[in-house]
Amino acid sequence: MNSFAVQVQVPTGRIRLADVRRRALLVAQLRVLLIGAMFAALAAGALLRIAYLGLVQPAPAERSMAQALLPSRGEITDRNGLPLARAFPAYALWYNPGAMDDGGPPLVRSPKEVAAALKAIFPDVDEFALARQLASGKAGYLRRRVLPEDANKVYAIGELALELPRETDRHYPQGTMAAHVLGYVDEDGLGHVGMEAALDDRLRDPARRGEPVALSIDARVQGALEDELKRGMLAVDAVGAAGIVLDVDTGEVLALASLPEFDPNKMDAEGQKYVFNKVTNQVYELGSTFKPLTVAAAIDAGTVTDLSHRYSARPFPIGGFTISDSHDLGASLNVPEILIHSSNVGTAHVVDELGAARLKQVMADLGMNERPYIELPARGFPIWASGDWPRLRAMTVGYGHGIAVTPLHLASAYAAMVNGGIWRPATLQRVEPGQANRGRRVFRASTSARMNQLLRMIAVYGTGRNANAPGFRVGGKTGSAEKPGSGGYNKSSLVSTFAAAFPMDRPRYVVIAMLDEPKAVAASSFQRTAAWNTAPIVGRLVPRIGPLLGVLPDETRDIDLSDLQPLVGDDGSEG
Amino acid sequence: MTPHSRIRRMGWFAALAVCALLYLTLHLKVHAVRSEVIRSERQIVALEQQKLLLETEFQTRSNQLQLEEWNRVDFGYTAPTAAQFLENERQLASFGSPRAPGAPEPIRVASASGEAPAYPKLVSPLTGKPIDEELVEPERRANLSGVRLAEGTMRIPLGAVIGSSQ
Numbered sequence: 001m002n003s004f005a006v007q008v009q010v011p012t013g014r015i016r017l018a019d020v021r022r023r024a025l026l027v028a029q030l031r032v033l034l035i036g037a038m039f040a041a042l043a044a045g046a047l048l049r050i051a052y053l054g055l056v057q058p059a060p061a062e063r064s065m066a067q068a069l070l071p072s073r074g075e076i077t078d079r080n081g082l083p084l085a086r087a088f089p090a091y092a093l094w095y096n097p098g099a100m101d102d103g104g105p106p107l108v109r110s111p112k113e114v115a116a117a118l119k120a121i122f123p124d125v126d127e128f129a130l131a132r133q134l135a136s137g138k139a140g141y142l143r144r145r146v147l148p149e150d151a152n153k154v155y156a157i158g159e160l161a162l163e164l165p166r167e168t169d170r171h172y173p174q175g176t177m178a179a180h181v182l183g184y185v186d187e188d189g190l191g192h193v194g195m196e197a198a199l200d201d202r203l204r205d206p207a208r209r210g211e212p213v214a215l216s217i218d219a220r221v222q223g224a225l226e227d228e229l230k231r232g233m234l235a236v237d238a239v240g241a242a243g244i245v246l247d248v249d250t251g252e253v254l255a256l257a258s259l260p261e262f263d264p265n266k267m268d269a270e271g272q273k274y275v276f277n278k279v280t281n282q283v284y285e286l287g288s289t290f291k292p293l294t295v296a297a298a299i300d301a302g303t304v305t306d307l308s309h310r311y312s313a314r315p316f317p318i319g320g321f322t323i324s325d326s327h328d329l330g331a332s333l334n335v336p337e338i339l340i341h342s343s344n345v346g347t348a349h350v351v352d353e354l355g356a357a358r359l360k361q362v363m364a365d366l367g368m369n370e371r372p373y374i375e376l377p378a379r380g381f382p383i384w385a386s387g388d389w390p391r392l393r394a395m396t397v398g399y400g401h402g403i404a405v406t407p408l409h410l411a412s413a414y415a416a417m418v419n420g421g422i423w424r425p426a427t428l429q430r431v432e433p434g435q436a437n438r439g440r441r442v443f444r445a446s447t448s449a450r451m452n453q454l455l456r457m458i459a460v461y462g463t464g465r466n467a468n469a470p471g472f473r474v475g476g477k478t479g480s481a482e483k484p485g486s487g488g489y490n491k492s493s494l495v496s497t498f499a500a501a502f503p504m505d506r507p508r509y510v511v512i513a514m515l516d517e518p519k520a521v522a523a524s525s526f527q528r529t530a531a532w533n534t535a536p537i538v539g540r541l542v543p544r545i546g547p548l549l550g551v552l553p554d555e556t557r558d559i560d561l562s563d564l565q566p567l568v569g570d571d572g573s574e575g
Numbered sequence: 576m577t578p579h580s581r582i583r584r585m586g587w588f589a590a591l592a593v594c595a596l597l598y599l600t601l602h603l604k605v606h607a608v609r610s611e612v613i614r615s616e617r618q619i620v621a622l623e624q625q626k627l628l629l630e631t632e633f634q635t636r637s638n639q640l641q642l643e644e645w646n647r648v649d650f651g652y653t654a655p656t657a658a659q660f661l662e663n664e665r666q667l668a669s670f671g672s673p674r675a676p677g678a679p680e681p682i683r684v685a686s687a688s689g690e691a692p693a694y695p696k697l698v699s700p701l702t703g704k705p706i707d708e709e710l711v712e713p714e715r716r717a718n719l720s721g722v723r724l725a726e727g728t729m730r731i732p733l734g735a736v737i738g739s740s741q
Contacts, residue, residue, distance in 0.1 A: 028580065031584070042594075068616075068620040069623055086631060088627070088631055089627070089628065148628075171631060173638055174639055174640070175635075175638050175640055177639050177640060219639060222639070223642075223643060226639075226640075227639075227643050470657060471656065543654035547654070547660075552662065553657035554657055554660070555657045
């Protein structure tokens with residue numbers, strides 16, 4: 001348009017021409033400006049877009065992948081990285097009545113037919129309840145967990161309203177193994193009972209849940225412990241069993257079992273009955289297993305300097321009560337014989353010389369007056385007499401009565417007794433080499449060395465002979481305590497414990513095995529005491545776990561007993 | 576407006592159009608690559624989940640309880656005994672029997688691996704500097720170098736040591 005006007009005016013004269021040229025120039029400049037502005041706007045737009053992408057919008061692709069691969073709950077592994085609990089993409093069966101979206105009934109076939117088809121896939125469902133739920137037309141879960149092959153069968157029914165959403169679920173590949181250590185996760189995603197509860201925040205924290213948490217548990221050792229405990233428990237028809245394997249130098253728990261167990265993959269009312277942890281939560285009078293601790297306290301205090309000193313073994317009347325042994329052990333016993341024959345009277349005399357205050361102090365140093373140190377939320381408080389202990393109380397504590405602690409307390413105390421005298425708190429988290437807790441000194445190293453000899457003697461000559469696995473240099477003490485019932489102790493229901501350590505020439509692991517109310521059956525030679533039911537468990541367990549833990553059997557090697565051997569005669573006589 | 580300026584104007588439009596076209600192509604290309612990346616990532620996620628599923632299934636089927644059951648029913652393996660372990664070569668050697676009188680000499684082959692350390696040089700007691708060995712023992716040096724060439728490194732000296740010890 002403009003150009004046409006200019007052309008028309010050209011012939012009209014010089015002044016006009018100058019005017020036209022000026023206007024044309026103006027127009028041209030304007031257009032250049034316009035185009036320049038457009039380019040500038042485009043450049044600014046591109047820049048803004050770049051700035052938006054770079055600053056405002058977070059990189060979408062990267063985030064989606066990281067999020068998709070981040071588990072909904074952190075993984076728990078054993079000390080070697082084997083997964084014990086993981087978030088697992090599983091199928092659920094969800095009823096969505098709105099899926100058809102055609103205004104008609106939610107199901108193609110009748111609810112009864114669909115329920116029958118589902119019953120054919122899942123034989124355990126209640127067909128009538130299912131039919132009622134399908135007929136009600138309310139959305140909801142029909143089943144929380146469905147196996148992939150069952151999911152395919154549900155698709156084959158051909159009902160759109162039956163949806164199979166993928167949901168991340170907590171799965172325990174090892175089944176019931178280490179159930180009390182791990183605990184379980186409820187439907188709201190909260191951890192209960194074991195490390196699932198103790199590490200709940202850590203496992204749910206989006207910043208940290210991508211990294212698996214390593215426990216101190218060794219799955220192979222845990223499996224062996226549970227297997228042997230279960231076999232021992234069933235053989236003598238006990239109502240329960242507990243066991244623990246503890247590293248004496250770091251306090252790491254390598255295995256911890258409480259039987260009967262529950263299945264964390266399938267928590268129901270039946271499982272809820274067994275969530276109580278016998279190792280960390282139940283306190284027992286652990287009986288004679290306390291005698292080595294008492295003797296160690298006396299050696300440490302200097303009241304026992306001569307192990308050949310003989311103490312009377314006759315029934316010991318004190319304060320209207322008579323301390324006696326299960327059978328006659330002769331007129332007198334020396335210290336190794338007291339332990340080998342497990343004499344209550346002899347131990348009472350040792351305590352009498354030691355003094356109640358000193359014994360109480362050692363027991364407190366061993367952590368017997370507080371809840372056990374471990375990460376698990378369920379920890380039992382010991383039955384611990386406060387104030388000054390009278391003579392009788394100290395004597396009964398000396399042989400493991402009048403004080404009730406958890407098996408974990410006993411394991412930590414034994415670890416301190418055999419490792420050179422350092423007490424350390426037990427832990428369920430893997431400890432890196434050199435990072436072990438410094439602990440506190442309870443016994444002198446010389447006392448610990450002497451106790452290693454004495455414990456080995458019990459396994460070689462005394463009540464622990466059934467635990468003496470060849471080549472593993474096991475040492476340990478039996479304990480059979482009557483359970484307190486209404487109106488005094490119950491003669492026929494016992495708690496049998498065997499507290500052991502191996503190899504005694506350089507102790508590395510403490511093993512505790514405990515049976516609750518074992519029966520006198522043929523498998524235990526019609527005996528109820530620990531020598532016949534729990535000691536054999538340890539004797540079978542140690543050869544299974546020793547090589548896994550780097551302790552190789554060696555018949556040519558043992559702790560030197562030659563200085564104490566003359567004190568107990570040639571064979572140590574009867575156990 | 577001159578034809579010149581018209582051409583120039585069209586040129587501007589053309590340049591703009593080309594730029595816009597290039598930008599559009601680039602934009603589309605970027606989007607294509609990005610969606611490809613997202614698709615690959617989805618594939619990775621799906622494969623990772625499948626891996627997790629299979630791994631978990633394998634671990635569930637091979638859990639300690641199951642292995643124990645198989646062992647009890649099918650295999651019957653027991654824990655190894657002390658006799659099944661060897662701690663070191665000394666223990667292995669202890670299983671051998673001593674040589675009987677009149678048995679043939681064992682064949683011994685000496686060899687050395689790697690570089691031997693430098694032989695200490697003879698130092699002049701006056702100057703404290705190493706002496707040229709050829710000045711001291713010209714014949715032996717010539718002999719040795721000949722042997723080395725013929726027999727290979729270090730065979731002769733070691734053989735001589737064994738010979739002298741017997």
